[in-house]
Amino acid sequence: MPALNEMIEQPRFSCAIGALQSVVAIPRAVPILHSGPGCGDMVSGFFERSKGYAGGDTSPCTNFNEKDVVFGGSEKLRKIIKNTYKVLDTDLQVVLTGCTGGIVGDDIESVVQEFQDAGKPIVSVDTPGFKCNNYVSHSHVVKAIIDQYVSLYEEDNKTRSDRKLVNLFASIPYQDPFWKGNLREYKRLLEGLGLKVNVLFGPDSGGVTEWQTIPKANFNILVSPWYGKPITDHLKRLYGQETYWFHSVPIGANETEKFLEGVLDFAALQKADIDRKKAEAFIKHETDRYYEEIDNLATFLLEFRYGLPRYAHILHDAGYVVGMSKFLLHETGVVPKEVFVVDNTPEKYREQIEKDLASTSDKRTIPVFFEADAGEAQETIKQADHKGRGIILGSGWDKSLAKEKNCDFLSVAVPSPVRLVLTTNYVGFSGGLRLIEDIYQTALHTYG
Amino acid sequence: MSNINLSLPAVEIREVRTRSVTGYDGKAGELVQKAHDGSLRDVERSFQQCAGCSITKAACMTVLIQDAAVIEHGPVGCSTCLQEYNFTYAVNADLRGVSNPTRRRIFSTNLQEKDTVYGGLRKLEKTIRSVYERTKPNAIFVLSTCAAAIIGDDIESACEEAEDELGIPVVSIVCEGFRSRVWTTGFDAAYHGIARKLIDPPKEKRKDLINVINFWGSDRFTDWFAPFGCKPKYITPFSTVNDLRSASESAATIQACSTLGSYLAAVLEKEFDVPEIETAPPYGIAQTDRWFRALGKILGKEEIAEQVIAEKKEKYLGRIAQLREKLQGKTAYVTGGAAHGHALLSVLGELGINAVGASIFHHDSVFDSGRDENDQLMQRVGDYGDVRNYRVCSKQEYELANSLGKLHPDILLSRHGGMTLWGAKYGIPSLLVGDEHYSMGYEGIIDYGERILDTIENDEFVKNLQKHAINPYTKWWLMQRPDYFFETSDKKEKGKEESQNAGIE
Numbered sequence: 014m015p016a017l018n019e020m021i022e023q024p025r026f027s028c029a030i031g032a033l034q035s036v037v038a039i040p041r042a043v044p045i046l047h048s049g050p051g052c053g054d055m056v057s058g059f060f061e062r063s064k065g066y067a068g069g070d071t072s073p074c075t076n077f078n079e080k081d082v083v084f085g086g087s088e089k090l091r092k093i094i095k096n097t098y099k100v101l102d103t104d105l106q107v108v109l110t111g112c113t114g115g116i117v118g119d120d121i122e123s124v125v126q127e128f129q130d131a132g133k134p135i136v137s138v139d140t141p142g143f144k145c146n147n148y149v150s151h152s153h154v155v156k157a158i159i160d161q162y163v164s165l166y167e168e169d170n171k172t173r174s175d176r177k178l179v180n181l182f183a184s185i186p187y188q189d190p191f192w193k194g195n196l197r198e199y200k201r202l203l204e205g206l207g208l209k210v211n212v213l214f215g216p217d218s219g220g221v222t223e224w225q226t227i228p229k230a231n232f233n234i235l236v237s238p239w240y241g242k243p244i245t246d247h248l249k250r251l252y253g254q255e256t257y258w259f260h261s262v263p264i265g266a267n268e269t270e271k272f273l274e275g276v277l278d279f280a281a282l283q284k285a286d287i288d289r290k291k292a293e294a295f296i297k298h299e300t301d302r303y304y305e306e307i308d309n310l311a312t313f314l315l316e317f318r319y320g321l322p323r324y325a326h327i328l329h330d331a332g333y334v335v336g337m338s339k340f341l342l343h344e345t346g347v348v349p350k351e352v353f354v355v356d357n358t359p360e361k362y363r364e365q366i367e368k369d370l371a372s373t374s375d376k377r378t379i380p381v382f383f384e385a386d387a388g389e390a391q392e393t394i395k396q397a398d399h400k401g402r403g404i405i406l407g408s409g410w411d412k413s414l415a416k417e418k419n420c421d422f423l424s425v426a427v428p429s430p431v432r433l434v435l436t437t438n439y440v441g442f443s444g445g446l447r448l449i450e451d452i453y454q455t456a457l458h459t460y461g
Numbered sequence: 462m463s464n465i466n467l468s469l470p471a472v473e474i475r476e477v478r479t480r481s482v483t484g485y486d487g488k489a490g491e492l493v494q495k496a497h498d499g500s501l502r503d504v505e506r507s508f509q510q511c512a513g514c515s516i517t518k519a520a521c522m523t524v525l526i527q528d529a530a531v532i533e534h535g536p537v538g539c540s541t542c543l544q545e546y547n548f549t550y551a552v553n554a555d556l557r558g559v560s561n562p563t564r565r566r567i568f569s570t571n572l573q574e575k576d577t578v579y580g581g582l583r584k585l586e587k588t589i590r591s592v593y594e595r596t597k598p599n600a601i602f603v604l605s606t607c608a609a610a611i612i613g614d615d616i617e618s619a620c621e622e623a624e625d626e627l628g629i630p631v632v633s634i635v636c637e638g639f640r641s642r643v644w645t646t647g648f649d650a651a652y653h654g655i656a657r658k659l660i661d662p663p664k665e666k667r668k669d670l671i672n673v674i675n676f677w678g679s680d681r682f683t684d685w686f687a688p689f690g691c692k693p694k695y696i697t698p699f700s701t702v703n704d705l706r707s708a709s710e711s712a713a714t715i716q717a718c719s720t721l722g723s724y725l726a727a728v729l730e731k732e733f734d735v736p737e738i739e740t741a742p743p744y745g746i747a748q749t750d751r752w753f754r755a756l757g758k759i760l761g762k763e764e765i766a767e768q769v770i771a772e773k774k775e776k777y778l779g780r781i782a783q784l785r786e787k788l789q790g791k792t793a794y795v796t797g798g799a800a801h802g803h804a805l806l807s808v809l810g811e812l813g814i815n816a817v818g819a820s821i822f823h824h825d826s827v828f829d830s831g832r833d834e835n836d837q838l839m840q841r842v843g844d845y846g847d848v849r850n851y852r853v854c855s856k857q858e859y860e861l862a863n864s865l866g867k868l869h870p871d872i873l874l875s876r877h878g879g880m881t882l883w884g885a886k887y888g889i890p891s892l893l894v895g896d897e898h899y900s901m902g903y904e905g906i907i908d909y910g911e912r913i914l915d916t917i918e919n920d921e922f923v924k925n926l927q928k929h930a931i932n933p934y935t936k937w938w939l940m941q942r943p944d945y946f947f948e949t950s951d952k953k954e955k956g957k958e959e960s961q962n963a964g965i966e
């Protein structure tokens with residue numbers, strides 16, 4: 014097993030400050046960077062088309078210079094926060110520190126405290142790049158907002174006072190290129206069961222007022238093999254909310270059904286007062302719709318005589334690697350070969366992920382590599398030799414590799430300058446169908 | 462004249478070397494005058510947005526070298542946006558005759574918290590070896606970051622040791638973001654490393670090769686140099702390590718942008734006897750003529766220059782006049798880096814379009830050559846008149862949003878991503894041309910003029926977007942002067958007055 018935190022070729026995640034995109038994803042929130050002048054550019058250049066309301070070039074930043082490194086940048090930060098209120102019309106401000114602020118040791122908290130004391134909806138969070146990656150710091154950002162902002166509204170949002178309300182923690186904004194569509198689809202599905210959902214990010218959330226209701230939720234839903242777990246742990250401590258934990262991204266009918274049935278069972282334990290019959294009818298309707306398509310599609314999958322992908326390599330985060338593997342094998346017949354988890358999964362979660370992946374099939378083993386150094390993952394793919402036509406599901410970095418290997422290619426991960434994603438979702442029944450469309454569209458494009 | 466000292470690991474920053482500034486609000490002519498008489502001073506801002514970083518500029522000039530590998534020594538975040546250059550390389554390879562564009566080799570040492578305590582050199586040494594094993598490059602560049610610089614890693618020594626061990630150049634590039642507010646210092650940092658470690662003393666002098674310092678624009682120069690019996694040698698994107706080694710053998714150096722290549726051109730002239738063309742790049746007729754003449758002079762082929770100029774006038778002046786007629790009375794605003802922004806202002810001047818203002822990222826008071834003739838803004842002001850509302854903006858979007866909303870030109874011309882959006886939000890047709898050679902020469906005036914006409918004509922999208930535009934800026938801010946947050950004593954007073962008028966504070 015490769016050592017953790019060594020050299021990385023072709024970064025597929027950002028550093029801690031990359032979680033500023035989680036702030037950008039909250040309607041009308043603004044990240045304020047206490048960092049070097051390039052952090053914002055690096056993050057927007059990685060995710061692309063990720064400006065949102067006040068991200069990218071709009072985000073205030075102290076733009077550390079040599080003088081600030083020597084004398085500290087607290088005073089500069091104070092001025093920039095003060096003037097942010099004059100220049101930008103925002104509902105929530107989140108101050109994120111970069112490496113410079115972090116190493117120099119500026120006391121950001123007390124600067125931010127001054128504004129909090131004056132009644133401003135402002136939060137500070139420590140995100141120097143060397144501390145962790147953005148999968149991890151996403152949780153730090155969310156926890157900071159809960160502790161420093163949401164907690165101010167506890168009075169009006171009594172703990173677990175709404176039995177049907179749940180907090181959802183799933184796709185990480187922007188790091189999951191399908192986050193907007195996914196969150197929308199989760200919300201639609203869960204509402205179909207009779208729940209109300211705080212999705213917290215994106216246009217389908219209610220912005221900061223939705224965040225204020227986090228304590229009211231009866232329980233949490235975590236869809237992730239590991240990232241985001243500290244958030245639900247924290248909420249358990251704060252508000253006693255239990256968490257329904259689904260470990261991989263549910264794509265297609267099998268996993269989505271399992272996910273929704275699991276939610277229903279959990280909701281019953283939490284006394285969420287759900288009309289199970291109605292909920293089951295909803296699931297059945299969704300399932301029927303799905304299989305109508307698959308039934309119709311099967312002839313094509315089985316009979317298309319000019320060649321379609323028969324095996325796949327996947328390079329993605331653990332949630333997608335497992336979710337896509339299960340989906341591909343059982344719902345398209347494409348066999349997952351070597352797959353690569355490139356999210357720097359902490360050691361303690363790896364065994365569980367391997368087990369989850371192993372449950373995909375009792376007939377075969379899918380070789381999984383935890384490899385944050387994606388260049389090394391590519392070396393493994395280069396060496397692999399499989400019969401038939403293959404497809405690589407990865408980031409923009411993998412397009413030319415696919416060409417070299419004579420494989421089809423579908424861009425499903427960041428960074429990707431070769432694909433435009435707006436509100437497409439891959440989760441749920443509709444997400445499975447969409448992924449099928451994308452895979453076979455790619456293959457069919459090579460004909461005619 | 463600036464200091465060039467190749468024995469030092471780090472290039473001197475632009476604030477010192479070229480007395481560059483990042484803030485100004487006034488007339489272009491006055492800026493040029495102040496810059497030249499030495500009275501120009503930089504400003505501080507009490508409100509700032511994300512600026513830019515030297516590392517991306519240094520990366521831009523190293524990642525695209527065909528057979529090199531690049532290591533970013535710092536946390537992984539500091540190399541994440543470099544993936545864009547992988548895309549650029551694949552897309553533009555064709556323009557440079559690279560038929561099989563290979564994936565760019567970009568690495569991070571991935572510094573962790575404990576490395577900031579104990580130092581990151583061990584990781585760097587290990588990474589250099591692994592990168593060599595994995596990629597077998599002809600050179601490795603190591604780019605520094607804020608974190609590595611603050612903890613004081615001696616990157617230069619690590620590179621030297623690795624160089625001895627591996628037998629290829631391992632080049633340390635000092636480009637951490639906090640070092641300079643003028644992020645074009647990153648270009649200089651890359652060139653400094655290349656000049657120190659790659660460029661060899663000439664084995665021969667080639668009369669037929671001219672260095673072209675540029676990004677990745679379309680190839681105008683093969684045609685232009687042909688009458689002079691010369692070919693372009695594009696550096697550094699798409700060149701090989703060996704191409705760079707022999708850059709000292711060329712007959713001359715020209716550049717697509719006098720900000721980009723200021724340092725490298727001067728180094729080639731002063732350290733390797735390759736003369737730099739003695740004028741700014743060829744944008745606008747007057748400057749194009751000057752440029753061809755200066756090229757003729759440097760090559761000892763003045764009569765050919767005159768011939769080329771005469772032919773081009775014969776061929777293009779008619780069409781340029783027609784364009785001028787169509788564009789008469791139009792107004793434009795320009796945003797981009799120096800000096801390409803200046804170049805666009807010249808092209809506008811040539812087309813008879815009224816440049817009502819500009820937001821240019823920084824301003825160099827002097828050039829490394831020490832020659833005022835390289836100053837494209839000076840040439841613009843002299844050739845086509847002054848530009849009011851000339852702003853040096855350090856990529857501060859709030860200043861642009863403010864300025865543009867008030868001036869409301871017929872078109873916004875932009876050189877860099879992110880800025881055109883603000884034209885569109887106001888319903889102003891906006892044009893970004895990424896190809897820096899597109900508007901060069903007589904041909905460029907026509908190409909660019911036609912694109913401007915086309916953009917102004919096709920305004921349906923921006924008009925529709927305007928109706929639904931989301932604007933995060935407060936009404937109060939959009940009523941202030943764009944330089945409201947400049948921290949100089951007289952400006953502060955002005956600002957206060959206006960804010961009282963707006964009834965705020």
